Amino acid sequence: MIADRKDNHVRLALEQQRGHIGHNEFEDLSFVHHALAGIDRSDVNLATRFAGIEWPVPLYINAMTGGSTKTGVINRDLAIAARETGVPIATGSMSAYFKDPSSAHTFQVMRHENPDGFIMANINATASVEDARRAVDLLQANALQIHLNTIQETVMPEGDRSYASWPSRIEEIALGVDVPVIVKEVGFGLSRQTVVTLQELGVHVADVGGRGGTNFARIENGRREGADYAYLNNWGQSAPACLLDAQDSGMPLLASGGVRNPLDVARALAVGGAAAGVSGGFLRTLLDGGVSALVAQINTWLDHLAALMTALGARTPSDLMHCDLLVQGTLRAFCLDRGIDTRQLATRSRPFNPAAH
Ligand code: FNR
Numbered sequence: 001m002i003a004d005r006k007d008n009h010v011r012l013a014l015e016q017q018r019g020h021i022g023h024n025e026f027e028d029l030s031f032v033h034h035a036l037a038g039i040d041r042s043d044v045n046l047a048t049r050f051a052g053i054e055w056p057v058p059l060y061i062n063a064m065t066g067g068s069t070k071t072g073v074i075n076r077d078l079a080i081a082a083r084e085t086g087v088p089i090a091t092g093s094m095s096a097y098f099k100d101p102s103s104a105h106t107f108q109v110m111r112h113e114n115p116d117g118f119i120m121a122n123i124n125a126t127a128s129v130e131d132a133r134r135a136v137d138l139l140q141a142n143a144l145q146i147h148l149n150t151i152q153e154t155v156m157p158e159g160d161r162s163y164a165s166w167p168s169r170i171e172e173i174a175l176g177v178d179v180p181v182i183v184k185e186v187g188f189g190l191s192r193q194t195v196v197t198l199q200e201l202g203v204h205v206a207d208v209g210g211r212g213g214t215n216f217a218r219i220e221n222g223r224r225e226g227a228d229y230a231y232l233n234n235w236g237q238s239a240p241a242c243l244l245d246a247q248d249s250g251m252p253l254l255a256s257g258g259v260r261n262p263l264d265v266a267r268a269l270a271v272g273g274a275a276a277g278v279s280g281g282f283l284r285t286l287l288d289g290g291v292s293a294l295v296a297q298i299n300t301w302l303d304h305l306a307a308l309m310t311a312l313g314a315r316t317p318s319d320l321m322h323c324d325l326l327v328q329g330t331l332r333a334f335c336l337d338r339g340i341d342t343r344q345l346a347t348r349s350r351p352f353n354p355a356a357h
Pocket of ligand 1: 009010013062063064065091092093094122145146147184185186187209210212213214256257258259277278279280281283
């Protein structure tokens with residue numbers, strides 16, 4: 001049952017990536033061009049730090065799969081791509097392993113293929129502390145993701161309707177495991193209020209998992225007869241909206257959901273993400289072109305990101321937070337209603353000072 005669901009999620013996510021995904025609010029963000037960048041490519045360092053974690057690059061392969069034979073092969077290939085490019089990687093939800101320990105190898109393969117890489121285990125918010133520890137142990141994980149997915153559960157034919165225990169479970173897990181805990185959405189976003197609550201529960205990092213890329217309302221509607229929850233297909237907030245919304249929370253933030261290219265990565269970092277995560281887009285490259293295509297894509301993205309940072313005068317990912325940004329469209333409307341100062345974003349840079357070089 002779970003194994004079938006995992007295979008169907010991959011199939012439906014892939015169909016989405018090959019079709020038209022719809023409006024993406026990263027499009028609503030543009031950098032103000034300043035023609036004197038003032039730095040060289042060799043001045044750029046892509047390393048990023050947040051919540052005591054250090055990554056060599058601000059890009060990661062986000063949670064997807066595991067639990068069936070086919071998805072075990074996908075996890076193996078994703079892990080090889082992560083090893084070859086040095087990007088951190090997350091496994092998909094490990095609830096299949098809790099229900100059926102014989103599926104362990106479909107997750108463990110990630111550690112076998114990528115013995116020295118940064119790997120994140122992934123569980124849901126109903127998991128016990130013991131299960132959370134089992135998940136971390138199985139992968140010798142460097143961090144633990146807990147996913148929040150109320151709207152996916154709502155539309156999922158066999159979905160959960162009990163969310164009351166989630167905050168206390170999250171708090172117990174954050175206390176009970178000895179790796180950093182990252183709470184993420186699966187494509188509907190995390191609001192400022194949610195991020196603040198997560199911080200109070202002892203969570204170390206929030207991955208906003210916003211709308212605009214893989215759409216689990218559409219995926220689960222595709223698994224329902226009559227797609228009768230289709231009116232939820234546009235639910236939620238985009239990653240840039242979430243990042244701007246939670247920018248003053250003090251919580252370390254990761255940016256994911258709808259990241260399509262290196263410019264989106266730069267935009268995500270400029271609105272406060274410590275790194276940008278990609279799921280559906282990388283899955284498509286892997287399944288269409290194999291591991292070598294995914295390795296080439298990730299390397300190209302990292303090269304382009306460094307080139308964009310050079311043109312923007314940003315030596316480090318966090319320097320991008322001092323670049324001027326224009327906000328337009330539906331993202332601007334969101335900012336207006338949520339009290340986010342777009343004028344400040346457009347005028348926050350300091351002039352390049354030749355005397356300092
Ligand atoms: C996902 N995602 C996901 N997230 C999670 O926390 N646990 C999971 O098991 C899964 N499963 C899963 C399967 C597949 C096939 C895809 C494509 C995605 C959600 C994922 O981590 C991410 O939050 C969203 O896909 C949004 O990012 P993209 O796809 O727009 O880059």
